[in-house]
Amino acid sequence: MKRIAGSCAAALLLALVAACGSSDSDGAASTATSATPEQTTITVFAAASLKGPFTEIGKKFEAENKGVTVTFNFAGSSDLVAQIQQGAPADVFASADTKNMDKATADGLVEGTPANFATNTLQIATPPDNPARVESLADLADPDVKVVLCASEVPCGAAAAGVEQAAGVDIQPVSEEQSVTDVLGKVVSGEADAGLVYVTDVKAAGDTVLGVTFPEADEVVNTYPIGALADSENLDVAQSFADFVTGAEGQAVLAAAGFAKP
Numbered sequence: 001m002k003r004i005a006g007s008c009a010a011a012l013l014l015a016l017v018a019a020c021g022s023s024d025s026d027g028a029a030s031t032a033t034s035a036t037p038e039q040t041t042i043t044v045f046a047a048a049s050l051k052g053p054f055t056e057i058g059k060k061f062e063a064e065n066k067g068v069t070v071t072f073n074f075a076g077s078s079d080l081v082a083q084i085q086q087g088a089p090a091d092v093f094a095s096a097d098t099k100n101m102d103k104a105t106a107d108g109l110v111e112g113t114p115a116n117f118a119t120n121t122l123q124i125a126t127p128p129d130n131p132a133r134v135e136s137l138a139d140l141a142d143p144d145v146k147v148v149l150c151a152s153e154v155p156c157g158a159a160a161a162g163v164e165q166a167a168g169v170d171i172q173p174v175s176e177e178q179s180v181t182d183v184l185g186k187v188v189s190g191e192a193d194a195g196l197v198y199v200t201d202v203k204a205a206g207d208t209v210l211g212v213t214f215p216e217a218d219e220v221v222n223t224y225p226i227g228a229l230a231d232s233e234n235l236d237v238a239q240s241f242a243d244f245v246t247g248a249e250g251q252a253v254l255a256a257a258g259f260a261k262p
Helices: 002-033 048-064 077-085 098-106 137-141 155-167 180-188 199-208 215-219 235-246 248-256
Strands: 040-047 068-075 092-094 115-120 122-126 147-150 175-177 194-198 210-212 222-228
Touching (some): 040 077, 040 235, 048 180, 048 199, 048 235, 048 248, 098 222, 115 235, 122 180, 122 199, 137 194, 147 155, 155 194, 155 222, 175 180, 194 199, 235 248
Parallel strands (some): 147 175, 147 194
């Protein structure tokens, strides 16, 4: 009986050792297969007027795509396309007009066909107290009114020229800026009596500015296209972001910001 008991004890010890070894092995295997998901970063070059909604869209896209980080470069569309043409690393381009997207497409910088995702129109922005009593586009032609516009090569500047022509007025600005946000900044700071910006910029600025509508704005509508860039190192993710912007969630964010459908 002692010999049998000894054998059982030895067998039990061997089983425990084997079990421990199996547990260690399983633990090692578990550790090896629980690697952190690969991190991917894409850079989106987007028109300055898109800063608010695109920042929100970027967060939503990241939340639905674990391991993906979206960074942005917001500026005037003409500046952005020039940077892309010069080789600046970017994955997606969203322009405030089709003209600048056409430049990128003509140079073979865009993968596939860009998709139009929004439209926007101009509105006059003044300080909240409207010191120059601006009530129409024609009032901006008054030499005593300090007006700021976008430069002609920037989409908001081209749109301003269009509404001037439609209204038959000649506005002489005190300065021309490289982005619509710079125009808005001059108005908010009190450096200008008025500026031509987008409807969405006035909405985003809240009570820091007063918006003055004018009928000629409907004569010039800016269409916004987006496309993944051919040289992107993460083309699939870049295209997924572009699709997200044109999809239901992206469109809802843009609508809430005041953008109209293309």
